[in-house]
Amino acid sequence: MILTVTLNPCIDRTVYLDRLTVGSYNRVQSTRSDPAGKGLNVSIVLKNLNEDTLCTGFNFSENGRLLEQLLDERDVAHQFLMAEGAIRTNIKLFDNSCQVMTEVNEAGPFVPPEAVEQLLQKADSLLEHTDILVMSGSVPPGVPADIYQRLIRMAHKKQVKSILDASGEPFLLGLREKPYLIKPNTLEFEQAFHAPVSPRSIPMDTIRSILEGGISRICISMGEEGALFADRGHIYRARPLPLKPQGLTGAGDSMVAGICYAIRRRLGTDDMLRWAMASAGGSIRKPGTILAEEADIRELLPQVEIEQIR
Numbered sequence: 001m002i003l004t005v006t007l008n009p010c011i012d013r014t015v016y017l018d019r020l021t022v023g024s025y026n027r028v029q030s031t032r033s034d035p036a037g038k039g040l041n042v043s044i045v046l047k048n049l050n051e052d053t054l055c056t057g058f059n060f061s062e063n064g065r066l067l068e069q070l071l072d073e074r075d076v077a078h079q080f081l082m083a084e085g086a087i088r089t090n091i092k093l094f095d096n097s098c099q100v101m102t103e104v105n106e107a108g109p110f111v112p113p114e115a116v117e118q119l120l121q122k123a124d125s126l127l128e129h130t131d132i133l134v135m136s137g138s139v140p141p142g143v144p145a146d147i148y149q150r151l152i153r154m155a156h157k158k159q160v161k162s163i164l165d166a167s168g169e170p171f172l173l174g175l176r177e178k179p180y181l182i183k184p185n186t187l188e189f190e191q192a193f194h195a196p197v198s199p200r201s202i203p204m205d206t207i208r209s210i211l212e213g214g215i216s217r218i219c220i221s222m223g224e225e226g227a228l229f230a231d232r233g234h235i236y237r238a239r240p241l242p243l244k245p246q247g248l249t250g251a252g253d254s255m256v257a258g259i260c261y262a263i264r265r266r267l268g269t270d271d272m273l274r275w276a277m278a279s280a281g282g283s284i285r286k287p288g289t290i291l292a293e294e295a296d297i298r299e300l301l302p303q304v305e306i307e308q309i310r
Contacts, residue, residue, distance in 0.1 A: 003123075009067055011087055045292055046261065
């Protein structure tokens with residue numbers, strides 16, 4: 001099973017506009033609401049790939065049933081810990097004239113210390129039946145910054161592979177426990193490791209130091225410039241797919257789902273990157289916050305171009 005942890009879930013309300021005009025009247029074309037939070041996105045794509053996955057993390061009493069209903073509609077299994085408060089709602093304004101998404105995200109409700117401890121106990125039990133643990137996304141108020149670090153430590157004890165996709169202090173503290181794989185984007189990598197990264201400026205020494213320090217693999221998503229993927233013997237670069245973006249939300253989470261799929265099948269590092277790129281591309285070409293289906297991913301797999309960096 002692939003267990004995903006979402007500590008700060010949300011409902012993404014996507015509003016489609018002909019053109020977004022700031023400070024003026026805007027007419028709505030259509031709207032949709034989707035369960036969101038990075039780990040939830042990972043599980044949704046994994047379910048689309050017919051993988052055995054389970055969502056855990058916090059849910060909130062005031063409107064948490066909505067989140068569960070949306071996941072049930074997608075046949076995604078979940079076992080949340082309920083806390084007081086309301087799930088945050090993130091507003092996504094999609095401007096069709098220029099294919100740009102403007103996001104307005106809430107911080108999330110306060111989570112008390114006792115709820116944090118209960119979640120850790122739940123995670124410890126679920127890890128008994130887990131092959132891969134995915135931790136991604138922001139941490140709500142009240143949750144200590146070392147939460148991912150503690151979860152990775154628990155995973156190590158049960159010989160579960162851990163994947164960390166976060167930013168800021170939770171990411172930095174999580175690195176100390178040496179997760180199996182990390183997936184920063186360009187900005188997150190540069191902030192964490194103080195090294196610029198691009199297809200023209202690959203920080204080979206920094207990547208080598210990360211891998212020699214105990215992390216087995218690193219995937220750096222670079223948006224329109226593709227991605228890098230490295231293990232202790234290789235560094236690969238994937239060129240961006242020639243797609244017209246319809247929605248960018250969830251592309252990085254879809255990459256993580258593709259990587260998990262490849263890990264479960266014991267594929268090589270280059271194929272992990274190939275599945276990551278095809279999964280991200282499948283979501284990018286879907287409108288708004290809709291995520292990749294299996295048919296999208298399999299169609300794009302042969303189009304992914306990968307080169308080895310020497």
